[in-house]
Amino acid sequence: MRKVYVLGAGMTRFGKFLDRSMKDLAGEAVRSALDDAGLALSDLRAAFVGNATQGLITGQEMVRGQVVLRELGLGGLPIVNVENACASSSTALNLGWQGVAGGFYDCALVLGMEKLYHEDKKRSFAALGAAVDVELIAALKEMMASDTGRGTGETEGAGTKRSMFMDFYAMAARQHMQRYGTTKEQFAKIAAKNSFHGSLNPKAQYQEEKSVADVLASPVVAEPLHRLMCSPIGDGAAAVVLVSEDFLAALERRNHIHPKPVAIRASVLLSGFDRSPDEPDPVARAAKVAYERAGIGPEDIDLAEVHDASAPAELMIYEELGFCRPGEGGRLVEEGVTRLGGSKPVNTSGGLIAKGHPVGATGAAQICELVEQLRGVAGKRQVPGAKVGLAENAGGVVRAEPAAVAVHILAV
């Protein structure tokens, strides 16, 4: 298996871009990643394109990658359209890594893109609702209703005021609070931290720092979730260019100018599974495999980008990734461990909460942040001396488990 490097990474700012087309956003990300690598469209040998909701937003299905890439003049190569809900572009990255590591391609493009905003916001939420077993939505709603707590009674499923995922996150948060004494203030601290990180990131959708008081003053979505603890709807695109060690060596022989290559030390993708409550959940399982493949442990991770679709999710992910023991996520927050300046900063980009969450673009955007950090060019957000970064991205819910979980470990 060949070593694979990220040589280029680029993304649009995330935000609300009703006036920009998917072609426009994707084009900016692809050109930016290629420029970053000092490579041309003609260097690419395959493209893996992640998108989640375009079919339900604009009606464009089946050939979404071709539509945006042919517009740029890219054709002839394999173009694979990948969907895995919020983990769509980390799934595309896993495929791109396989294609390069397996010796099939020397240079591959991974693109994640999403336009989630629509004049009719209900359509955006409805589209997100397709990341579950639509036949089972009714059953899931029933499960929610049987749980206690404000907010769930207001749920109207996938099609209305908010994503049903927030009810799911709220339920998990309440369970964590009951079991470990985790507090709502700790969740608010995560949201405030990510807003601070986002305030340092010119690509973030929200760049205004929020205090814990601000977060707790924002409307309740479903107890204990307040609006500012939740990732917003967003538009955007992110792309990375992968190269093989051989290709990189050939570039270097001809004195090609390019930034510091960032190695992919592990790429793990898996789906949820039927398990007893004692078994490690899919994120913990994916992380364990990733650590094994990279030959490191959680203590070696300098920074991480994780799937903070909600602030409580980030806290639980600390535990699943082994950054602390189960139940200690709250302590990590209190000690500022995961804040810039702490010993293990998490979501220095602002995360899904502040950087934004155009779902199909999120996985690739996490990689963009890690690449900047590991190159040492993240400016005000720089984690000093960062050598190893981890990205965790999850998507969809099927049978009460994440449908897809991806963990990548990158290093310089």
Place this chain on the structure above:
Amino acid sequence: MRKVYVLGAGMTRFGKFLDRSMKDLAGEAVRSALDDAGLALSDLRAAFVGNATQGLITGQEMVRGQVVLRELGLGGLPIVNVENACASSSTALNLGWQGVAGGFYDCALVLGMEKLYHEDKKRSFAALGAAVDVELIAALKEMMASDTGRGTGETEGAGTKRSMFMDFYAMAARQHMQRYGTTKEQFAKIAAKNSFHGSLNPKAQYQEEKSVADVLASPVVAEPLHRLMCSPIGDGAAAVVLVSEDFLAALERRNHIHPKPVAIRASVLLSGFDRSPDEPDPVARAAKVAYERAGIGPEDIDLAEVHDASAPAELMIYEELGFCRPGEGGRLVEEGVTRLGGSKPVNTSGGLIAKGHPVGATGAAQICELVEQLRGVAGKRQVPGAKVGLAENAGGVVRAEPAAVAVHILAV
């Protein structure tokens, strides 16, 4: 790169199954392929799932594979949802082949599935219309209108009486007739041949043999296309189980009982590209690469399953695959070369026209037919002594070129 074998293949009958769910159809195909291989769900290490239109038919997006596979009890492994219009499951096959050949998995599932029938037939046609650049549909319609010939004036795009693809095929057919003197009767002979082949295939959607006169008596869709020259709408699923040479050797060491393994000698996927009219089209280009990788030429192919979305398409594919020279497709038909009993039977399954075309399932179903033939168990459809088979599957149209073309060469 490791050798990869198809050890199991299974499919549902294709047809109109308004009363069967996607889970039901996919489950039948997966169980059938695993039973065929003598393997269990627990042997699988990855799953690649192709589907094209479910989002627009039922609203299920993003996690389509997880929804059907978790229902069977399959979880924990990577599940990748792939879309490439009518080439969705051959794209999934290309990924599965890469995963196994590259040493990432020893045993992988490739599943193609589609439920295209809907109580409201307009929805089915509208869903198919998403296999183009939806922003450019208007432009494409304009291009069609500028071409001469009956039928185009009736086109109402993607949302109404028929798939706009048939206008595209009709235009190409008229050009072939003008340039080479190909006749409508020759197209009808292909449709009649495929209906004859379908009459021998218990999995075919249409099992009634049609004569050339029947074909020409069927309503005109768009000159020179008659209805019986066109692939129908359909539901169905098809699955194949891929194994590495190492895994196969291990099975054999423990005297595992399984059918004859069929080797994948070449797996080529590419997208359309901007080209001058003199350059080989994407099908010809994909075939050329596939022949090179397999170390053979078109003369070595014993039988082929090709993308006869319309009868004229099949005739042109003969030429693109090098079964004859450009313009000689009509001659091949007249001589019966591609009919069972001829020297190079094409679409012995009945092809898309008679076996049916549940779009996401088509690529995997082509492999099911080749596997049966190469094992020598195709019964009345058996091509005597078949050793090498080719599958050609194409999908979508972007910038007047196929969005995706896949060519696979299988051999025993």
